[in-house]
Amino acid sequence: MTEFLITAGIFGACMGSFLNVVAHRSIQNKPWWGNERSICEACGHVLGFFELIPVISWLILRGRCKNCGAKISVRYILVELICAAMAVMIVRRWGLSWACLVVSVGACSIIINSLTDIEAGDVFDMFAITPGVIALIIRLAGGKSAFLDGLTGALIGWGNLTRRNGLGGRYVHVRNGRGIGL
Ligand SMILES: [Zn+2]
Numbered sequence: 815m816t817e818f819l820i821t822a823g824i825f826g827a828c829m830g831s832f833l834n835v836v837a838h839r840s841i842q843n844k845p846w847w848g849n850e851r852s853i854c855e856a857c858g859h860v861l862g863f864f865e866l867i868p869v870i871s872w873l874i875l876r877g878r879c880k881n882c883g884a885k886i887s888v889r890y891i892l893v894e895l896i897c898a899a900m901a902v903m904i905v906r907r908w909g910l911s912w913a914c915l916v917v918s919v920g921a922c923s924i925i926i927n928s929l930t931d932i933e934a935g936d937v938f939d940m941f942a943i944t945p946g947v948i949a950l951i952i953r954l955a956g957g958k959s960a961f962l963d964g965l966t967g968a969l970i971g972w973g974n975l976t977r978r979n980g981l982g983g984r985y986v987h988v989r990n991g992r993g994i995g996l
Contacts, residue, residue, distance in 0.1 A: 819902050819906060822904075823899070826897040826899070826900055826901025827895070828868055829901065829922065830894035830896065830897030830925070831866070831868040831890070831893075833922060833926045834889075834890050835852060837926050837929035837930045840938055840941075841930055852866060854881060855884075856879060857881050857884065859882065865880060869891055869894050893925065893929065900921050904917050912955045916964075919945045919948050919949045920945065926941045927941055927942055950968060
């Protein structure tokens, strides 16, 4: 079990690193798929394999670029650690199951939308809607009732979000669909 949880933690940290990149590049309007290598934004140094290892590389480099010494935001390691902890908690609670997959998609959604919101005060429709659709499709594995259950929850959530006086009314109508910003 311990090895299993450690593996989940490592996977979570890698996922956190990936979400960091996806959020940052999306804000910059750059593609996050393909072969584009990660670079230091201060000096353009292309990051090598060891500089991309989640958590460990940040600690070894003490949060600075190996080439120019520019500071690397503490947010990177924080997100990697949070995602590692979330992965361990999710796997511990649900094991390797369809429920684990659905919760993981939800967790990734929360993280990436928080990141774009914190960094740019923006929440991308793609990252808000796609995880919901994926989670609904996965719920089909649990049969019709599980799917309808999920669909009901999604519709209530959506209604609450778009209703002017709902929880997300301010998000949609006051901020014109943009994030709260920090
Ligand atoms: Zn640099």
